[in-house]
Amino acid sequence: MELTQLRRQFPALMQQVNGQSPLFLDGPGGSQVPQSVLSAMSAYLGYFNSNLGGAFFSSDKTVALMDDARQAVADFLNAPSKEQIVFGANMTSLTFSFSRAISRDWQAGDEVIVTNADHYSNVSSWRLAAEDKGASVLAARINEQDCTLDLAHFKSLLNENTKLVALTYASNTTGSINDIKQVVELAHQVGALVYVDAVHYAPHELIDVQALDCDFLACSAYKFFGPHVGIVYGKREHLEGFTPYKVEPAKDVIPGRWETGTQSFEGLAGVIAAIDYIASLSGMTQDTPRRERLAVAFAKTKQHEMKLSEYFLTRLEQLPQISLFGIADKSRLSERTPTFALTFEGFEPRQVSEFLGKQHICVWDGNFYAQGLCEQLGVMDKGGVVRIGCMHYNTVEELENLFMAFEQLLSA
Numbered sequence: 001m002e003l004t005q006l007r008r009q010f011p012a013l014m015q016q017v018n019g020q021s022p023l024f025l026d027g028p029g030g031s032q033v034p035q036s037v038l039s040a041m042s043a044y045l046g047y048f049n050s051n052l053g054g055a056f057f058s059s060d061k062t063v064a065l066m067d068d069a070r071q072a073v074a075d076f077l078n079a080p081s082k083e084q085i086v087f088g089a090n091m092t093s094l095t096f097s098f099s100r101a102i103s104r105d106w107q108a109g110d111e112v113i114v115t116n117a118d119h120y121s122n123v124s125s126w127r128l129a130a131e132d133k134g135a136s137v138l139a140a141r142i143n144e145q146d147c148t149l150d151l152a153h154f155k156s157l158l159n160e161n162t163k164l165v166a167l168t169y170a171s172n173t174t175g176s177i178n179d180i181k182q183v184v185e186l187a188h189q190v191g192a193l194v195y196v197d198a199v200h201y202a203p204h205e206l207i208d209v210q211a212l213d214c215d216f217l218a219c220s221a222y223k224f225f226g227p228h229v230g231i232v233y234g235k236r237e238h239l240e241g242f243t244p245y246k247v248e249p250a251k252d253v254i255p256g257r258w259e260t261g262t263q264s265f266e267g268l269a270g271v272i273a274a275i276d277y278i279a280s281l282s283g284m285t286q287d288t289p290r291r292e293r294l295a296v297a298f299a300k301t302k303q304h305e306m307k308l309s310e311y312f313l314t315r316l317e318q319l320p321q322i323s324l325f326g327i328a329d330k331s332r333l334s335e336r337t338p339t340f341a342l343t344f345e346g347f348e349p350r351q352v353s354e355f356l357g358k359q360h361i362c363v364w365d366g367n368f369y370a371q372g373l374c375e376q377l378g379v380m381d382k383g384g385v386v387r388i389g390c391m392h393y394n395t396v397e398e399l400e401n402l403f404m405a406f407e408q409l410l411s412a
């Protein structure tokens with residue numbers, strides 16, 4: 001699908017704010033949403049708003065919708081079955097709840113490894129669970145020159161006491177992608193489980209939980225063009241084997257035993273539409289299985305996103321007053337998402353984002369809960385970084401405008 005045509009599907013991208021087209025470079029904080037997602041959510045609420053298990057049409061529809069949403073996510077992640085997909089309010093709440101269940105048998109002497117690349121949803125959950133059991137948490141460092149995981153340090157922490165490794169698939173701050181398959185192999189050699197945070201990675205590349213062989217993987221639909229719904233995939237043996245905290249009358253079968261309270265059914269309608277939107281970018285008809293369409297779609301968006309990264313990094317080379325944290329090497333674009341962490345000589349991150357915000361260029365500043373990363377990089381107490389986050393719907397022209405604004409700021 002052509003970029004202009006694709007952008008027309010997003011009301012937010014078509015709007016004018018004070019006569020100007022806003023420039024959304026805030027994707028890692030939450031992506032924009034296509035009309036098909038909005039329509040699916042409003043149709044569910046408008047005609048079928050109900051709950052599960054009733055003896056009437058809208059409740060039947062809700063049951064079927066939930067089933068369809070699980071299948072859509074199973075296709076999205078290549079889960080072996082839809083029963084291995086758990087929904088919740090958001091990734092953080094789900095991870096706290098999984099951490100409680102997974103840590104039930106931990107004891108003093110047990111260890112957990114997190115990494116300095118992680119968002120603290122995937123750190124605090126485990127740190128607090130470990131604290132309750134007298135277990136300890138160790139943090140693997142990153143290589144500062146490119147913000148990738150320091151694998152040698154990670155290996156030095158791993159031992160037969162390691163119960164779990166929690167790490168991010170891609171950094172929500174620098175865009176650096178971790179080699180999850182390798183980490184899983186190493187962790188499994190010592191009998192440790194691996195809980196992957198794919199929140200930042202999910203809108204950018206195709207995930208294959210079977211190829212990764214990870215034990216759990218979490219993501220969040222509002223980062224991949226959908227609404228606020230959290231998702232966890234788990235291996236069947238774990239979803240059946242661990243005991244979740246659940247209300248007693250609720251059925252004790254997977255995946256429902258992990259889902260507390262009533263889900264956002266309108267959100268689930270949006271999740272299906274978001275995944276179908278991504279699949280539609282393949283340009284293939286619905287006769288082709290959804291997983292295959294998703295693979296083709298992600299190959300296309302990755303190519304476009306690498307073009308954006310290449311342009312971004314080339315322009316950045318001409319502005320020595322701006323420092324980049326993360327992969328700058330243009331021969332390694334496949335190892336990053338188009339998310340860039342920057343600091344500006346003479347300007348606080350907030351000053352930069354405010355300057356850009358006045359021109360309706362939407363970017364974030366701060367630490368994005370990637371506290372370990374910001375501490376290791378020494379920016380935690382300096383307002384963090386400015387984060388420029390591109391998505392497949394962004395254009396090179398938009399980046400030209402961004403760099404014009406950077407030049408204005410630096411020459412002010």
Ligand SMILES: Cc1ncc(COP(=O)(O)O)c(C=O)c1O
Pocket residue numbers: 028029090091092093119121122168170171172197199200219220230
């Ligand atoms: C990498 C990463 N992990 C986890 C989260 C938390 O996700 P949620 O907002 O669904 O709890 C975020 C949110 O920004 C994130 O960027």
